[in-house]
Amino acid sequence: MVSPxxxxxxKIWESWNIRGIILLSLSLQTVLILFAPCRKRTSRSLVTWSIWSAYLLADWAASFCVGLISNSQDDDNSSASNSSTTGNQDLLAFWSPFLLLHLGGPxxxxxxxxxxxxxxxxxxLGLIFQVAATLYVFLQTIPKNRLWIPTTLLFVAGIVKYGERTRALYLASLDSFRKSMLGKPDPGPNYAKLMEEYSSKKDADIPVxxxxxxxPIKENKDRNSKNKNNNLSDLDVVEQGYKYFYKFKGLIVDLIxxxxDRIESCELFHSLQPSDALRVITVELNFIYEALYTKLQxxxxxxxxxxxxxxxxxVAVALGLFTSEEKHGFKKFDVGVTYALLYGAIALDSIALFRLVFSDMTAVSLTKSRESSFKATLLGLIIKVTNFLSILEYFLSFKKLRWSQCERKxxxxxxxxxxxFFSRRWSESISGHNLITYCLEQCPKKSKSEAENRVYQFFMHISDKILWCWRSGIDYVVEYVGAGDLLDEWTYKFKMPFLQELWRFIFLDLKRKSKDVDDAETVKWICSSRGALILRGVTIKNEKQEVTTKEKKKLRERLIPYIEEVAYEESLILWHIATDLCYYEEEKQDKVDQKNKQEDAHFIIRISKMIFAAVIIIGSTVEEIMKRILMIIGGIIKKVFETVKGTLMIIGVLIEKIFIRKNHGEAAAKVDEKDYVTENDKREFSKILSDYMLYLLIMQPTMMSAVAGIGQIRFRDTCAEAKNFFTRRDVGPIYGKREAKKLFRRGDLDxxxxxxxxxxILNVNTDVKPVDVKGDRSKSVLFDACRxxxxxxxxxxxxxxxxxxxxxxxxxxxxxxxRANSHAQQVSKGGELVSLVWLLMAHFGLGEQFQIKEGHARAKLIVDEPEDPTPKT
Incomplete structure (x- = not known):
């Protein structure tokens, strides 16, 4: 039979299989050490898939190559031996420990x-078997192997590397993570001894x-002194980030x-500015990523x-020994491959060393050493001479959060x-998904430059013309392989900027809620609230919340059923649609007002030019024209007056703030910052959070599984009703073949x-509840949201x-x-705003992970002998 x-x-495969695979393995290691950290800096699927592919291929290539080398040696041993074959076997044995290095990973x-x-x-188990296979390959070349010393050295280095990876995986497993948080067993006070003495005193009729x-709770003087000016340096941020990572990493495994811990954390975060709190939390999340997914521990x-x-x-000594070794009997190309492997290993270790020296963890280690007999150590002397801390802080400054004026509409x-990008600790963006644009099948415009957009549109146009005829087959394939959700995410997911003002708004809201919370019931109430606090006008201790009239209070209370009488996922979809309806209704009104202002301005200019002619030619209408002019001028004066009034109010608040700080200290200078948030700000923040929360519910179902309920079913039913409604009302371009459209007709928002x-939707009469008309079979909430x-x-x-x-x-x-492990999983995919809020709430003491009541105390036995009140503990 003829071989296919x-x-x-x-012949090509036999000549190049080992060489090609081992060079591929080296290339994959290079890709991973350089680009693996990118996955924490972006949530783009292409980056995640690329790193995932390299991660899987790296292990496969190294394991496969060990087998190829072993099989090749068996073939060489069965053939006639000569100097060339012996030299080739020595090199193959020398290559095999490199594969252990590669299996250890970066x-x-x-x-x-x-x-x-x-x-x-x-x-x-893989470590044991791979070491055995490599050792088998090496022993086959003994005792004639001229490279046995460098091979042995590389063998040691390979075992160390592979052992590091195995131990890192063990320490990052949830069981080990939980065990690492458990302190030494605490038996408590010696109850039996105390009661013996108590009984003996009682028996002796001694009052006891x-x-x-x-x-007493130990006060951290260093912390308090650092935060007096609310200005943290880059080293302070890393130090505080690690400190609270070490304290609160138990959140991942649900420890109490x-x-x-709660008091100390609250004191720090209440003293921080929102931007500094964000810096500390991002460092903390970065340490979580490093501990779970790298060799940090x-x-x-x-x-x-x-x-x-x-x-x-x-590796360095092996390179020196191989360089000095006579190359007689070795193939020239194989010698080149060997040098590539050696220099590649040195380069990879050098990159790893550079990352290690200038890492956040090194900064933490040095600051710790500085606090404990730092100057007395040799390391301290070296660092003082080289001024290494200043150099390290310079490198840390590249990772500092940078804010710039947003250019998005x-x-x-x-x-x-x-x-x-390469200085980020997380993705620094907020993802979004919108129900109405999804139902209208309008794809959000991706963030690209003008040139990129032109190339993109050209490519989409060509794809449309060539492949549109295959749309039916594409739809079938997409549905068959279950890639519809993946295409939805790729098509309808969009990115929104992470706004400083939005973070400040969230931070201050949680900060106000956390003040004076000292009992478990209040904490539980705050954490379980889904909007009831604001709707009921609840006041938490010293927090002042204005509800000026009974009428407004009643209006708010009419909204409570949309929060408390529905499940969380239903409430989320309801408020998402309602937010969109209010947002676009108001945007339309804003555009009308803006158009009227522009028309008024143009009218004034035209009138000013024509007024003299109008007076002469149309004498009878002079009075009407003057009235119109005076009315417009009066409106302009009114607007100017309101603007000046608002500006003076802000200046007054700032002057008051400065005066209070100057005369009454920092503690009295806490002006209510919510006055700086305008209604338009709240409108934009609501839109961002609305789209973000729907994205979490629909496109991050694993992360939201604990609260999602039947969110997917409710979303699909609502979309089905919305599409039918839009089709009947001739709204928007609705395409029958959705998957093909997503692939080849990606448009922009209209x-x-x-x-x-x-x-x-708003024009529909909703006097009667939808459930009373159509029953409860469909889970759609479209017109409930309209109500x-x-x-x-x-x-x-x-x-x-x-x-x-x-x-x-x-x-x-x-x-x-x-679930806490969902937050931990997400830090490797760019991070999420919800994870930042999770940590922020924990640091404000807003969580069920804390003991609210004091649990530490000492028992003191008091007898009626003042001169000998010895405490027994």
Whole structure:
């Protein structure tokens, strides 16, 4: 039978299989060490898939190559031996330890997902078998192997590297993570001894009583002194970030924290500015990422430093020995491959060393050493001479959060995060998904430059013409393989900027709620609220919340059923649609007002030019024209007066703030910052949070699984009803073949179609509840949301205050009720705003992970002998 594979192809494979695979393995290691950290800096699927592919291929290539080398040696041993064959076997044996180095992987990635950490035992077995296979390959060349010394050195380095990865996986597994947080067993006071003495005193008729004395909470003087000016340096940020990572990493495994931890954390975050709090939290999340997905916990120890020195030294010495070795009998190309492997290993270790020296963890280690007999150590002397801390702080400054004026439409008045990509600790953006644009099948415009957009549109046009005829087949394939949700995410997911003002708004809201909260019931109430606090006008201790009239209070209370009488996911979709309806209705009104202002301005200019002619020619209408002019001028004067009044109020608040700080200290200078948030700000914040929360519910179902309920079903039913409604009312371009359209007809948003759709929904008579008309079979909430939007209209100037506060509460509820390991999983995919809020609430003491009541105390036995009140503990 004729072989389907030509002999020429077989010869090429036999000649190049080992060489090609081992060079591929080296290339994959280079890709991983350079680009694996990018996955924490972006949520783009293309980056995630690329790193995932390289991660899987790297392990496969190294394991496969060991087998190829072993099989090749068996073939060489069966053939006639000569000097060339012997030299080739020596080189192959020399190459095999490199594969152990590659299986150990780079420092930047040990696990792709949390589940990989749970498979640490499988990697341990893999370590044993791969070491055995490599040792077998090496022993086959003994005793004639001229490279046995450098091979042995590389073998040691390979075992160290692979062992580091296995231990890193073990330490990052959830069981080990939980065990690492458990302190030494605490038996408590010696109850038996105390009661023996108590009984003996009683039997002797000596008056005695037991008094519980609470233990004093230790005050962190260093922390308080650093935060007096509320201005943290880059080193301080890293130090505080690690400190609270170490304290609160138990959140990932649902541990309970002490009262002292809560008090200390609250004191710090109440003293910080919102931007500094964000810096600390992003560093904290970065440490979570490093601990779970890299070799941080293994390398940054004294043992880790020692083994890293052994590994690097072994490779360097092996390079020197191979360079000095006579190359007689070795193939020239194979010698080149060997040098590539050696220099590649040195380069990879050098990159790892550079990252290690200038890492956040190194900064933490040095600041710790500085606080404990730092100057007395040799390391301290070296650092003092080289001024290394200043150099390190310079490198840390590149990672500092950078804010710049936002260039996106609707957000030009705000500042957005704009840190350079390779300096980021997370994605620094907020994802979004919108139900109405999804139902209208309008794809959000991706953020591209003008040139990129032109190339993109040209490519889409060509794809449309060539492949549109295959749309039916494409639809079938997409549905068959279950890629519809993936295409939805790729098509309808969009990015929004992370606004400084939005973070400040969320921070201050949570800060106000956390003040004076000292009992578990209040904390539980705040964490379980989904909008009821703002709707009921609840006052928490010293927080002042204005509800001026009974009428406004009644209007708010009419909204409570949309929060408390529905499930969380239903409430979220209801408020999402209602927010959109209110947003676009008001946007339309804003454009009308703006158009009227422009027309008035143009009218004044025209009138000023024609007024003299008008007086002469149309004498009878002079009075009417003058009235019109005076009316317009009066309107302009009124607007100018309102603007000046608002400006003077802000200046007055600032002057008052400065005066108070000067005369009454920092503690009295806490002006209510919510006065600086305008209604338009709250409107934009509500829109961002609305789209973001729907994105979490629909496109992050794993993360929201604890609160999602039947959110997917309710969303699909609502979309089905919306599409039918829009089709009947001829609103928007509705395409029959959706998957093909998503692939080849990606358009931009049509604001007119969206506004028309919102108007059509609002024009529907909703006097009767939808459930009373169509029953409960469909889970759609489209017209329930329409009823909610009409209720919100009645709030008038309070509308956006209520909506924005409700969205903050919905976000807070999701943050505290999502599973902790979901937050941990998400830090490797760019991070999420909800994870930042999760940590922020924990630091404000708004969570169920804390002991609210004091639990530490000492028992003191008091007898009626003042001279000998010896405490027994």
């Amino acid at each position: 594979i030509p002999s020429s192809v077989k 420092d930047t990635i040990t696990a792709f997902a949390l589940e990989d950490n749970e498979l640490w035992l499988r990697h341990l 009583e037991i008094v519980m004395i609470p233990e 924290f002490s009262v002292s 293994v390398v940054h120890t004294n043992t880790g430093y020692f083994f890293r020195f052994v590994s690097f030294s072994s 609707h957000y030009t008045n705000y500042k957005a995060l704009n840190t350079p 604001p007119k179609a969206i506004k028309a759709a919102c108007d059509k 909610l939007a009409k209720e919100l209209r009645e709030l008038k100037e309070e509308k956006w205050n209520v909506i924005s506060q409700v969205w903050v509460e919905l976000l807070s509820y999701a943050a505290t009720h999502c």
